[in-house]
Amino acid sequence: MAALIEMREIVKIYPNGVVANDGVNFSVDRGEIHALVGENGAGKSTLMKILYGMERPTGGEILLDGQPVHFHSSNDAIAAGVGMVHQNFMLVPSFTVAENIVLGQEPLRNGLLDQAEALRVTRELSQQYGLRVEPEAVVDSINVGMRQRVEILKTLYRGAQVLILDEPTAVLTPQETQELFAAVRKLVDQGKTVIFITHKLREVKEISNRVTVMRSGKVMGVVQTEDATRESLARMMVGRDVFLQVNKPPVTRGKKVLEVHNLSYVSETGRTMLHNVSFNVYGGEVLGIAGVEGNGQTELAETLSGLRPAATGTASVNGKAILNTNPRTVRLSGVAHIPEDRLTNGLALTASIDENLIVDRYFRPPFHRGLFIDYKVVEKQSADLIQEYGIRTPNGKLPVKSLSGGNMQKVIVAREFTSDPALLIAAQPTRGIDVGATEFVRDQLVKQRTDGKAVLLISADLSEVMSLSDRIIVMYEGEITGVFPDAASVSEEELGLYMLGIKRQTKEEMEAVL
Known part of the structure; x- marks a missing residue:
């Protein structure tokens, strides 16, 4: 039986000479759930944008039900029955769910x-x-899981027979993920076909029938899911063995480094995003904060790092107050920060890699001599960090915006980890980066902990929080709803109940273990 979708010898070369797709052959059978995996920059997103009409191929052809098709826009793809649900939702916040679906x-x-x-x-x-x-319900008032369901229904309303789901579980709880998987299976039972793009290899094993693996713009292989392991898929993606389990040696917890007491934050619109948040982080531990995005984690990280003003409360690092100062003062107090949004808060995109690596220290020796920056010293450190952290670039003089997402993240990690912090705030440290880069960043976080640093980890990836953390705090609607002193003793499902607000510990229970 002919495939429902065939993409034959697809080539995509951008004007700057980058070859994103290099003779890619990709096929999807009717009624299957087909996973598409690969590192950032492997070409999978470009391939799907071509299928959805957002990009035009340089060469090759697309067949739908055996017939050649030419999509000049996403409207053409939708008219042919191909729909795409993007990782970043495209909804009008002030409209109702129904208004968004029929828009x-x-x-x-x-x-x-x-x-x-x-x-x-x-x-x-x-x-x-x-x-x-x-x-x-107004979209601005509903949770992330429901917003995603709205996006899928919006696509189905337009008659999609093929759904491309781009990282659909990135911000979901375990319960919401299982609910999504049940819905996807029901879609297939009703004759739909699903292409599932994800970084989570465990989910590939759970939901898909077949897997296509891409690397460096080419297809490395197509396998039946039942014949693959997470390790074999990771090896195909990266080109080497990848250790998917975090090796976290035992460490004796040190002194209290960060102390937060009754911290509150009110947004510019008057909405209270943090309600009397209190906790401590100790040297030699990773304290993980779990929660569905939008429940105050972003505001917490940015308030502690000097990017937002606190309304009430106190926070100190090694006894020195850090609230309501500024980012430089916070840094000089011993705080490093891997920001959630690397493009806005983590990097100066038009500046060089060299400059981004010293942006927090250029005003201090040995980089600053008299009135000038010593660029020889800058270049020497940059070259060392590029090599040590595996940043893929010909040299440090290139603008940082020329790097892939994973390599941009490595620039930030290299800068923050070498600032010798007492406290490292890591917000979504592996978001949007590939398996190899994720392994590297997680290993570096564990090294900081092993070296006696205090690490505050904020991640929407619950498995990441559980594997890296010593203790876990759960946040819901700007409040701490649960504290778990031993991360290894709690299940994802249990944490999910707290993340959804279904369960909540009493104040006395939390204070007993904080």
Whole structure:
């Protein structure tokens, strides 16, 4: 039987000469869940953008049901039954769920949106495909899991027979992930076909029928999922053995480094995002903060690092107050920060790699002599760090924006880890980077802990929090809802209940172990 989708000898060469796809052959059978995996820069996103009409191939052809197709835009792809749910949701926050689903193809009555019909269609789709939503809820008020379901329903409303899901579980709890998987299986049972892009190899094993692995713009292999292991897939992706388990040697907990007491933060719109948050972080430990994104973790990291003002409370590093100062003062107090948004807060994109590696220390010896920066010293340190941290670049003089996402993250990690911090705040440290770079960053975080540093880890990847942390705190709606003194003794499912606000410890229970 002919494949539903065939992409033959796809080539994509960008004007700057970068070859993103190099003769790629990719096929998907009708009614299967096909996983597409590969490192950042492997070419999988470009390939899917070509399939969805967002990019035009330099060469090759696409066949849909055996017939050649030419997609000049995503509208062409949607009209042909190909839909894509992006990792970054494309919803209008102030619109209701129903309004978002029908947006652009609204049912009309007397020339205006027929609200009743929009609600009816939304409820019907929700029931048909097992994707639970609240049609009348404003999108800004619903959780991440429901927003994703809205995106999928929006695509189905437009008649998609093939769904491309880009990193769909990146911000979901274990319970929401299982709910999504159940919905995906139901979609396939009803005749849909799913392409599943993910970095999580455990999920590849759980949800897919076949796997295509890409590396350096080429297909490294196509395997039946049942015949593959996580280790074999990682080896195909990276080209070497990858150790997926974190090796975390025992360490004796040291003195209290970070002390936070009754910290609150109010946004510019007047919304309280942090409510009386209190905790400590000790030297020689990783304290992990688990929670669905949007529950105050971002505000916590940025308040502690000097990027946002606190409304109330205190925070100190080795006894020195750090709240409501500025990033330089916080850094000089012994705090390093791997920010959640590397492009906005982590890097000066037009500056060189060399300059980004010293942006926190250029004003101090040995980099600063008299009125000038000693660029020979800068270049020497940069060359050493590029080699030590495996930053793939011909030299440090190139603008940092020329690097891949994984290598940008390595620049930040190299700078922050070599600042000799007392406290390292690591917010989403492995987001959007490949398996090899993830392994490296996690090993470096463990090394900081082993060297006696205090590490505050904030990650939407629950398995990452559990594997790296010694203790875990769960946040929900800006509050701490649970404290677990031994990360190894709690399950993902249990943490998920706290992340969703279903379970909550009493204040006395939390204080007893904080």
